[in-house]
Amino acid sequence: MGPSGGGKTTLLRQLKRELTPVGTGSGVIRYAGLPLAELPEERAAGEIGMVFQNPEAQIVMDTVWHELAFGMENLGLAPQVMRSRLAEMAGLFGLEPLLYKPVHELSGGQKQLLNLASVLLLQPKLLLLDEPTSQLDPVAAREFIQTLHRLNEEMSVTIIISEHRLEEVLPLADRVLLMESGMLKAACPPRELVSKASEGTFAAVQSYLPTAARLYLALPARGKSDTLTESIPLTVREGKRWLHNLASSAAGEPPGGNPAAAFGNNTAALPHKVDSTPLLSAREVTFRYEKEGREVLRKLSLSLHRGELLAILGGNGAGKSTLLHVLSGLAKPQRGKVELARGITAGFLAQNPLLYFSYDTALEELQHMAAFARLAPEEAASEISRLAEAFELQQVLQSHPHDLSGGQQQKLALAMVMLLKPAVLLLDEPTKGLDPDAKVRFAGLLRQLLEQGMSIAVVTHDVEFAARYASRCALLFDGSITAEGTPADFFSSNYFYTTAVNRMVRDILPQALTIEDVMTAWQGYAFRSSLL
Amino acid sequence: MARLRFPLIVAVALFLTGLALTAALKDRHYMLLSLLLLGAALLPVFLRLERRKLESRELVLLAVLSAIAAVSRIPFAALPSVKPVSALVILSAYVFGAEAGFIIGAVAALVSNIYFGQGPWTPWQMFAWGMAGLSAGWLRNSWWMKKRGGMLLFGFLWGFLFGWIMNIWYIISLPEAFSWGLVMTAYASSFYFDLAHALSNVFFLAILAGGWTGVLQRFRRKYGLLQD
């Protein structure tokens, strides 16, 4: 683990000989006692498997069975061997119903599982994974990680994984390596890392830890018995147990009264001066892609008010992206109306920033966009420099947009959208693939925009992000909005679909969604308990 | 490059002499013979592709360019003869060379016909687009090809050449009637289609040339792909 650009990918590629980047290097990497460079080609390719970040880009062949066979064909295995291995793997992964499908009909999660399966067919002893779940939705990501866990437990495959989504991965890990600017900062079991993180030098690690561990670190009143690292909670279950022990030792009795009152306005970290007139509203919108197709949106009504950050949550394929397309006017609904307040425009940022780029440098992109927005040259120049500064893009203005990092590409695309001076901003999964620090920075950016009086609607899978930063949440299910409310109301009424913190503390503090909530409430709670 | 050019010239020459020869001998089975000769013309490049050690990145690059050329044909399906494929193949060959150009052209024809339907025209299209790529690759270092006007003229000519090559398979089904009159009729009847193709080539090349060669050359530089 470690921040983006810390050298995780480079390290993994050093371990996979075929992909070692060009450059100068020193030192020796040994695999099973042999220097990696001396390993026979076939062993190097077969025994060290690697799965990458982007599920789509790794697929080579047109159908599932072909893709599965690809690696084995490369190693020149005999047809009989290939057949039995493939049968085994298809059984293990439940790929049989998909075997003859063209790959473009698979979902993102299925694609990534296919990539994993086709690497496993070479029977690797070491599996390298470079942020394999960063492009997946939470359900698919969990499934993927569960599969890895099974491989590790049942087949004892050695797995090295780099991840930002540590909520699920860290509890499964035997050892954690912390990388930062090309240096190995720590290498220890996860619980040890948590206890180290409480000390000063590793404080920056905190944002990467699972919620339970962060809560453990955040609460001041840690019992005396908790000095043992074994008792550090990593999962929700462990966290809940630990918290209950702590609560009973602190209070000796269940809490009374409504602790929600204790944390008043803290639920939304972003300011929201909500105006009652909606800037953007959709009334009973129905949309389908084809005449005979399924109704993706069904009599959906939604409104966005001035100065608010609306988070639209929903499962996979619930039509979240479609909703944004309709709200932004990119798609016309068959029935119903989308109304934008007079004289304002809506900006839309798609999930994939690459869709926006067509020129050779970042600066050119911005200039062409400014020209399209009909800004006067001087105004354009000042606007561009202002945006570049606000979005931390000054250093990369002369670079090719495709050479930027994922986060920078997203910011550049957002800056391009901002040149249109939209009053309403619609964002599709903006936190996908961002590391925790980048997420915080991105939230800061949104905060600035909100302070400037913009309204933002975000479509997201990221429950934690919505709970922390949204002023209002809405759930999209079966084509319409089924629940709506402030994060506190919205999530505390959910049982599963809520933040990890809430799942841990809901018995004690039903409305607490974030660690900050718990911290503020806890003091009041502990204080009150000690009075009794 | 030189190693490649020789067998190719031989093959193309073989093809043309073969056609001429059979016409002269008044054999009846031109259709089969022409298919065989087409195969012979396509063979050398693909044979070289098979023999050559290709980096995986180079292989993917060829596949991507072929697929983009094939995809570009789909939105224009309604307009007969307006096929950006020729322009894309010429530009790819201009950057990546004759061999790559031929392969991209031929594969694009084969792949796009999965959507448009394979038929007796498939090998002819493979040949025609392949040759467009091949010739563009050969001439890419000539002074006039480096000029914008030269490239546009080249595209214009290929619009007609493409049509003429495609006319061959039609004409050879009438061996007995073969005469300059028939050739003229066939070519005159396809004139407007060929003209549309030629003009659309010029148009596509004119707007694509700068941007696309830029993008392709950036990739070539960045990853050292398909250097001769």
Next chain:
Amino acid sequence: MSSGFRAMHPAVGLLYYAGLLLFAALITHPLFLITELAGLILLLLLQGQGRQLLRGLPFYLLMAGSVAVLNPLFSHRGAHILFYLWDQPITLEAVLYGLIMMLVLLTIFLLFISYNYTVTTDKFMYAFAAAAPKTALLTLMAIRFVPLFQRRLREITLIQRFRGIDVGEGSLRKRMRDGMTLLKVLLTWSLEEALQTGDSMKARGYGIRRRSTYSIYKMDWLDKAVLLLLGLSGLIPLILWLQGYGAFEIYPRMKPLVFGSGEAVMYISFCLFVLIPPGLEGKEIWLWRSSRRKAYPSVTPEPNGTRSMSSPLR
């Protein structure tokens, strides 16, 4: 979906269509051509491709018909002059030859409709991969990219509308330029991602040794039997044709059609060749129909109108 002739080993389909193509080009005897054409139409109908046939028919008739017209206009050889057109003799031979070539072209067109249905790209590539593995790999990769790129192009089109790049608006010049801008975005993006694809290939050992081929097709005894039967029944007419049987000589002077014992053997064998696949398809259809009627009459009752709740309880 895949049944009968279509479900057979690719080699069977390839042999059949190659054989038909060969016969169409070689044997110009009208009886043989008409038989082949009828066999193909029967096969297409049995394969449920009637709609495809109808859709393509106008174009095919136009192309093939023009041959029938053009030949007598440009070819003036032959002994039987029918009449003069613009001082040019129109001969019976030329007319007949034009008609024969029309049949040949029509046969080839129909052959390819059936071919496109039976020998899917997968099968073609399977047969091809043995001879040219790299070319086959390259083609398969391109085939995999096409639907991906189409989807990307749709997304790009949608998003770029935001910056005024729209093929649906403005002058023709602007629209075409915009179309090319969209393609350029697609190109840059796809090339960038292609490098990751290349890495993923390399990571799985591409290029370290000669590739083997995995095949989902298995040759069973029926495949072998049909292959053998097709081979034999195809070989007989071919050999007889080389001996000079079944020839229909038109130029320079039309000879009467002969149909001796040699031709009879040739024709019977030819019919067998042409009709084996329709036979297989027909058998399949009959099998399913009869099995639905007889084998499980009680298991799948047709739901009709009101459904009785008591039936599962009985």
